[in-house]
Amino acid sequence: MSTLEHYIGRFAPSPSGPLHFGSLIAALGSYLQARSHQGTWLVRMEDVDPPREMPGAADDILRTLDAYGLHWDGEVMYQSTRYAAYQHWIDTWLADGQAYYCQCSRKQIKEAGGFYPGTCRDKRLPAQDSAVRIRVDQPVTSFTDQLHGTMSIPQALAEEDFIIRRRDGLYAYNLAVVLDDIEQGVTEIVRGADLIEPTGRQIGLYRLLGQPEVRYLHLPLAVTDNGNKLSKQNHAPAIDKAAPKPALLAAMRFLGLQPPADLAACSLDEILRWGTQHWQVEQLPRTTAITLRHEAGIP
Structure with missing residues (x-):
């Protein structure tokens, strides 16, 4: 990365239901990548498909991120205003x-x-x-x-x-995400591997618009024993806002980090600081999907 470029990353959930463990992985991965670059981490609500949205989900997602210590920079962008x-x-x-x-x-x-x-x-x-x-x-x-x-x-x-x-x-x-990422000045997109295939179309739109292309980092998906990804459509359970540490630490382990046992006794800020200091893309599992085991903190 150029030393002259300020890193801007983002997490862009759709408000079709509460955050589950799979979406926590995407949120945490994008957060740690941005913070490890001393960069900006934005949150954008992709509320461009009203028939799929759940009333109150957008606010619930923001409350969940806050409960997990994943504090974003600036104002939340809503696609419905765009x-x-x-x-x-x-x-x-x-x-x-x-x-x-x-x-x-x-x-x-x-x-x-x-x-x-x-x-x-x-x-x-x-x-x-x-x-x-x-x-x-x-x-x-x-x-x-x-x-x-x-x-x-x-x-x-x-x-x-x-x-x-x-x-x-x-x-x-594909149209909305590219125009929004350009508007917000996003320099790298960190998201789940289920979005690998649309990436070519999005790069094509950047080129058509005459805009500099962003970098991409696709994180492994959490999948169940039958191969289905954890998703709202597959009724993945919501993560616990009242007790965030177990799921947060489990997400770190999923992403290739090895938090020490005594980190569980630390504050959320300390856990995320540790994660930022130890985050390296090279430590991520080099796969597009990982079968989820029943470990502490994952419903």
Whole structure:
């Protein structure tokens, strides 16, 4: 990292439920990476998909981070306040032909082989009952990850014109996350390995926007014995706000740290200070998923 660059990292949960152990891993990993660089750690609420959101979840997530000593810098950004910025670029790209309206259904795409083949590229369809897709003229087929090295993206996925606004009018994750990271000046994205595949699309948007690309660090996912990742969709239980130390220390061990036994008697600030001092990307497990064992502090 350049000594002239101030590190800015972020944790960006979606308010579809309370924080669980898997999301604690992402929060802690991004926090320790930022603090070990004497950098800024931001929190952004990715509330761009109202049908999936749980009332009160955003505030509950913030209270949980606070209870775990994971104190963020500055104001929390909410994607729901950013719709004008997303629409500005959609309108710009529609006007210059970089984006277009598409009315293909999921069933039609599945019948075409599972990847969208560009059916509507030149049809000049109306806006009504249409999604908006971006033309992918220069596909990104690989990128460098700070932990895993060169990561390849399947050619068919890389070449696909992807949706930036859904047919129901909601803005797509790939568009929102890139515009928000640019707006917040994020220099490195630390997140779970389930988001490796969309990275190529996001890098493509950085290039289309003429913006400097960020670095990426994808952390191992916590998965259950049957191979499912811990997630709100899979009903992963919430972590305990009243007794944060066991789960916090378990998350540190998951991320390759070896906290001494007597650290459990220390304050949260002392535990996180120890974690920051001992954090090294090289110590992270070089895998994209780890089966979760039933250890202390993990529900």
